[in-house]
Structure formats: structure tokens, C-alpha cells
Amino acid sequence: MSSSLVLRPGAVTLAQWRAIHAGAGVRLDPTAAAGIARSAETVEAIVARGEPVYGINTGFGKLASVRIEPDDLATLQRNIVLSHAAGVGEPMPVAVARLMLALKLASLAQGASGVRPATIELLEAMLQRDVVPVVPAQGSVGASGDLAPLAHMAAAMIGVGEAFLHGQRLPAAEALARAGLEPLELGAKEGLALLNGTQFSTANALAGLFAIEDVFAAALVAGALSTEAAKGSDTPFDARIHALRGQPGQIVVAEALRTLMAGSAIRESHREGDVRVQDPYCLRCQPQVMGAALDVIRAAARTLATEANGVSDNPLVFSDTGEALSGGNFHAEPVAFAADMLAMAVCEVGSISERRIAMLVDPALSGLPAFLTPMPGLNSGFMIPQVTAAALVSENKQRAYPASVDSIPTSANQEDHVSMAAHGARRLLAMAENAANVVGIELLAAGQGCDFHAPLKSSAALEAARALLREKVPALQDDRYFHPDLLAAAQLVRSRALADAVAIPLPGVELEA
Incomplete structure (x- = not known):
């Protein structure tokens, strides 16, 4: 220990x-x-x-x-x-x-x-x-x-x-x-x-929060790398756009994406003369989607931080007056709402990540070889990893239904309204794991997409992320047993190694700052 x-x-x-x-x-x-x-x-x-x-x-x-x-x-x-x-x-x-x-x-x-x-x-x-x-x-x-x-x-x-x-x-x-x-x-x-x-529900919700925060950070890196792989534009990340809206999460996510892509030769290669006017939403609206998720994650974190430091016993003993007062601090509605917010946020993080994977494997959208393989047809490349990502995203959608709106009477109707916080909190680790696998697949796909742009390189931050990836998973030339690659990429997401490799502060909970 x-x-x-x-x-x-x-x-x-x-x-x-x-x-x-x-x-x-x-x-x-x-x-x-x-x-x-x-x-x-x-x-x-x-x-x-x-x-x-x-x-x-x-x-x-x-x-x-x-x-x-x-x-x-x-x-x-x-x-x-x-x-x-x-x-x-x-x-x-x-x-x-x-x-x-x-x-x-x-x-x-x-x-x-x-x-x-x-x-x-x-x-x-x-x-x-x-x-x-x-x-x-x-x-x-x-x-x-x-x-x-x-x-x-x-x-x-x-x-x-x-x-x-x-x-x-x-x-x-x-x-x-x-x-x-x-x-x-x-x-x-x-x-x-x-x-x-509420300690069981709160412990599960906190564990989910910590895992989701790690997935969120990795998803920012993977999203920036996907933008590079698709030769997308960084104009939608311009600070002036986000200042006009004023949403705090959106502003900091846009800043993170700008910083991640700063100095990219891939980006400079198509800054002039690109016939595309606008990128798909999965690239262009990353600040709006990920920023909204960040705001929700931070709101849930504040609730859980308060709950973790509170007293949820009943009755409560007040030594100064010698009283024991019956109340309802055991009702875990705050935790239930926080867990539902986290479930929605991690669901959307995975959802937009999967859309970027789908874009990258489609040559009509990405301009890259079909399914990111040098020899499509003989090789299937990233065809089925995208299917796996879609399956995981759909599973998370099913799990994201709010638990807090449910109630059932217990204890002969004495306890006639309950929070279902335990259900809401207990699903979060599994949902975070699904999202980690989706983001891991995106990382593999984005890294493979950038390989096709050689000798052009991305920014120093994103090249550091690619180098870390390539230490664990070589580029895909011909089809091979894919499962170990997916495991390795998901571990990079869970471990925060990817976020650490870019050497750029990425937004997170940061309540103590």
C-alpha cells in the first residue's frame, strides 16, 4: 500500500x-x-x-x-x-x-x-x-x-x-x-x-468520476489527432468563436485543442486552397460537445465532493444540546443526479469519438484509404473495430437512461420515495470502460490515418502521443489479430499515459484549484 x-x-x-x-x-x-x-x-x-x-x-x-x-x-x-x-x-x-x-x-x-x-x-x-x-x-x-x-x-x-x-x-x-x-x-x-x-453510492460515483475524467482527457488527444488524420481545420477552435458564446467548458476545450495542434505541419499543408468549407460536426463541434460534457462532469464532481464530506446518517447527534434529531440525510438524491449527469457525459464523449472513427474509415469523408488499410479488399483494416465502437456506444446509450427518475416504495410504504443512486452510480465504471475502449479505437484509427500523411508531421504534442502509441502498437500494414492492439490502446486511455505524453495541461475536474 x-x-x-x-x-x-x-x-x-x-x-x-x-x-x-x-x-x-x-x-x-x-x-x-x-x-x-x-x-x-x-x-x-x-x-x-x-x-x-x-x-x-x-x-x-x-x-x-x-x-x-x-x-x-x-x-x-x-x-x-x-x-x-x-x-x-x-x-x-x-x-x-x-x-x-x-x-x-x-x-x-x-x-x-x-x-x-x-x-x-x-x-x-x-x-x-x-x-x-x-x-x-x-x-x-x-x-x-x-x-x-x-x-x-x-x-x-x-x-x-x-x-x-x-x-x-x-x-x-x-x-x-x-x-x-x-x-x-x-x-x-x-x-x-x-x-x-450514502457511502456505497458515493464511492461508486466517485470511482466512476475518476475513470471518466481519464477517458475525457484521452478523448481530447484522440479528437485532435483525428482532426489531423482527416486534414481538418483548426479554425473552429478559434478563441473568438467560443468567447462569444461564453460557455466555460467549451472555451477551455477549444483552447486545449488549439494547443494540441499548434505547430502542425499537417495542418499547414492544407491551410490554403482547401476546397472544403466546413468539417463534419464530429470534428468542428468538439469544443461544443466536449465542453458541455466537461461542464456536466465538473458539476457532478462538486456535488460528489460535498456529499463525500457530509454526514448522511440518521438520526444525527448534536452534542451541544444533547439531542438526536431524525431527518433524511440518507436520501441519496444528490448522488443519483450526479451519477446520471456523469452517465450522460461519458455517453456523449464515446458517441462523438465513434463518429470520428466512422468518418476516418470512410474515404468519401476522410480522403484516406478505405478502412485505413493500404490494400482495401484484400485487407479489412479498421472495418470491424468501428463496428465494435458502435456496439459499445449503443450499450452506453442504453445504460445512460436516468436512474434518478425511478422510485419504488419500500419498508411497507414508510420509505415511499427512494433515489436509486446505487444503480446510477454502479453503472459508471462499466460505462467508462466502454468509452475507454471506444477512445482507444479512435486513437488507433487516428494514428493510422496520420501515417498516410508521411513525411508530414503533426504538432510536437500529438507526435509525442503517436510515438507512445507506436511503442505499444505498430502501424497496420496487413490484417493481423486485432484484439491485442485494442487492449493496448484502451490501457493507454485508462492509465492517463496518453494525456501525460502530450505534456500539455488538459482540462479536468480541478475543483481544488
């Missing part, structure tokens, strides 16, 4: 959440300890007074009116974990589950949930010792919190269910023991505090 970062509850940056998702270790800021202790003491005082407070000495959901006797409070908390651990499906990715643990730690450590220091310490120790609960990915409707997934997380903490230890799947009790940890005995409210919240 890489070096640790200090988790400051309520003030964690997106860059830090991204580092945790990538495997960074976590240490909780020790200044959180006092608030955690006060919150736990407040719950003890409420229990001592004996007044009914939801989730502390009452049943849950529709059973909130049922009073629980003091001797049964620990059993109540254990029971909610066991009964709610009802998820199904494949486990969520380990990296995302680690992120979920960190999000829960940051939320509980704000001292508004009433959990004891020992509970916080176990969460922190699990992160530090790489004990990650096995969490089935299906079963949350995004309110009342991500109950089933978080119950599986809590179950591992009490030694029930399964957990990964350094990637090895084990019974949870064994994983804890091997890591030198004791299972937790839950105190009043602690089971509910662990279960309530």
Missing part, C-alpha cells in the same frame, strides 16, 4: 479521495477524537434518560414505534446488521470498497453519529491493514441510505460474512484475526450509524 494521507473529516479533497481509491493509506486526523467522544457520550446520556429516540431504543423503518428495553439495545444493533446484510450479486471492486470504508470513516468521525472511538479505530485499522469487506453490489435503492451494502461492511466488522485481506477472500473473523484485529461489539445506535448513509 502506498504512503498514508491524513483524513480530515469534512475537508477531504477530490484528489485525496482519488488517491485513496488508487490505494493510498489513511490516517484519521487526531483532532477529530474530541468530537467523536462527545457524540458517544451524548448517546449514553440519551439511553440513560430512557426517552424514545429512533434507532437508539426503537425498532427501525416501519417498526420505529416499537420500544426496545435497555437490556436488548446491543442485540438490537447486532440484529439490524445481520438482517440488513441481504445484498446479492458480485462483490463490489475492492478499490471501491476501500473508498467506501474511508467515506464511512470520514462521516462518522465528524462527531454527529454517536459511535464510540473504538468503532472509529476499527474502521481506521481495517483501512491501514488492508481488510476490505466483501460487499455484494446489488440491493440498495439509495434510501434509507445504502442499507444492504453497508450492512455487509458492518457485518465484517463484527466478524460475520467475508472480507478480503491483502486481496485474499476469507471469512471475516479470520481476516480480522490475521490482521491482529478483534471483532466489534456494537453499542447503542452503532449498527444503524454504520448502515445509514
